[in-house]
Amino acid sequence: MSQVITTAVFRSTPGSYVRRVMMSWLGRWWWTLALPVAVCLALSAANPVWMFVALMIICLLVPGLLAMIYYAYAFSPQAVSSLADKTVSVSPGRLIVNFIETGKEQNYTQADISAVEDTGRQLIVRFRDSKYHHLAIPLNTVPDNMQTVFIAEVMSLVPQQLA
Numbered sequence: 001m002s003q004v005i006t007t008a009v010f011r012s013t014p015g016s017y018v019r020r021v022m023m024s025w026l027g028r029w030w031w032t033l034a035l036p037v038a039v040c041l042a043l044s045a046a047n048p049v050w051m052f053v054a055l056m057i058i059c060l061l062v063p064g065l066l067a068m069i070y071y072a073y074a075f076s077p078q079a080v081s082s083l084a085d086k087t088v089s090v091s092p093g094r095l096i097v098n099f100i101e102t103g104k105e106q107n108y109t110q111a112d113i114s115a116v117e118d119t120g121r122q123l124i125v126r127f128r129d130s131k132y133h134h135l136a137i138p139l140n141t142v143p144d145n146m147q148t149v150f151i152a153e154v155m156s157l158v159p160q161q162l163a
Helices: 014-043 049-074 077-083 144-155
Strands: 086-091 094-099 105-108 113-118 122-127 134-138
Touching (some): 014 049, 014 134, 049 077, 077 134, 086 144, 113 144
Antiparallel strands (some): 086 094, 094 105, 122 134
């Protein structure tokens, strides 16, 4: 294929962006929240006061930590660019994100992309520069007769893993 396929204008919602970032963060660091609670619950076998400490961690400390994580990623440049109106064009070996409001263009190649996930409704493109930098492309913004080709082209940008 030598043609460029371009999506319609779209933007991610703040909720969907933060949900993906939080799930990614929790997938990697869940144990940092669970370990103190588990220790306190184990100590509660000897002294019931530790049960209350575990509840205080769950009810007071964990929500505060999650809020800090939220604000750390919600105001990142990646979040701002994810929420802007944009179109995505794909051509062999390149993914181009065109930002409507600023007129700027961001080019990505196979070296910039770490993974692509097809959820059935969206393509989630994950980038190498940060574990939490991603682009969610709604498939309903791709022309119907070009969806299969678009998905194949985006998937071809993922570096192949050697078995």
